Amino acid sequence: MLRLVFTNLTRRKGRTIATAIGIALGVATIVALLSIGAGLKRTAAEFVHLGQSDFGLFQAGIADPTASILPTELATKLERRPDVSAATPLLLVVEGVKQDPAAVVFGAEPDGFFAQRLVVTRGRHALGPGQILVGDQLARRLKLGPGDTMRVKTRAFRVAGVYHTGIFFEDTGAVLDLRSAQKLTHRRRTEATNIVVQLAPGARQKQVEAAVGRANPGTLVIGTPEEAARVGANGELVRKTVTIVAALALIVGGLGVTNTMAMAVMERQRELALLSAVGWKRVRIASLVLAEGVATSIIGAGFGMLLGIIGADALNQALSVSSVVSPQVTFDTVWQALAIGVAIGILGGLYPAWRGTSVSPLRLLGGGP
Secondary structure (H helix, E strand, O other): OHHHHHHHHHHOHHHHHHHHHHHHHHHHHHHHHHHHHHHHHHHHHHHHOHHHOOEEEEEOOOOOHHHOOEEOHHHHHHHOOOOEEEEEEEEEEEOOOOOOOOOEEEEEOOOOHHHHOOEEEEEOOOOOOOEEEEEHHHHHHHOOOOOOEEEEOOEEEEEEEEEEOOOHHHHOOEEEEHHHHHHHOOOOOOEEOEEEEEEOOOOOHHHHHHHHHHHOOOEEEEOOHHHHOOOOOHHHHHHHHHHHHHHHHHHHHHHHHHHHHHHHHHHOHHHHHHHHHOOOOHHHHHHHHHHHHHHHHHHHHHHHHHHHHHHHHHHHHHOOOOOOOOOOOOHHHHHHHHHHHHHHHHHHHHHHHHHHHHOOHHHHOOOOO
16 A cells, blocks of 8 residues: 555655645744744753752742842842752843843852852953953854953953853853942842852752742742743743644645645546445545545655754844754654644545545446436
């Protein structure tokens, strides 16, 4: 039967290719959105664990975590807890680098664990007035090295060193001392964006998060990417968009396959009637028509996956958001795209399969009324 399916598809190459292209475009959109969604989830996870912290504390009720305002003295209060080993305030400066607006500049206390964990690969580990440490990915893009000058908002800083941490947000950003960041953003000495917290050995994270939240009204404790969705709606928006696009792809793709296969069935009615006359059962004939629809959809889904992967990365670069999110193709992305492709083939092949077996072979072959 597989050989017959292949022969039938190649006999009408133009129609098969056109249908496969339509399906490919729908699947490509889904793959691109899924990979961007996976990238957003990974970015959220790294944003939660800045400085390899266990969780972060933000202001409650805000739509954007970078707009959070917390008192820096909250870090000292947290460090008094027996289940917390260290806490340090951070101030996030967004859109401060003109050459790369998506890069985040972190204001950090030089003696806090966030700054101390920066692994300097070039230059010196120095944070002070007029100095800045640059992540290796940002340094590569902007062609910066120790001794160069980097401008953040309206002020120029000398690059003291280049660091690497393995955390996406940090390596595509830069670090200033907290006081310099406060001056750039016109914040008070007592204000920070968030507090990152390191647990004491043996402490249970969920229990500590709950206790810290109760002890500090007006704050939001975030320790997982799922909890990060409560602060920003980007991940949820992408998931809902994927659902809508997947539904549209099923409907539009299904209609396209239905139309193609229905036309093919009408053209091949005598052929199908002959197969019935020589002993093919209706189920087998229906399976043949259905298999042709599924095969067309799988071909389209295969090209769609490739197009979606390339398109997501190209769109990411074109929009200059590689410092915020990097598309990530996962196993789930691949199987969901293939599942949608197969579903389109089955959905679109049901009516043609029924149509191909509903007409009397005797009438088509001239032996009946």
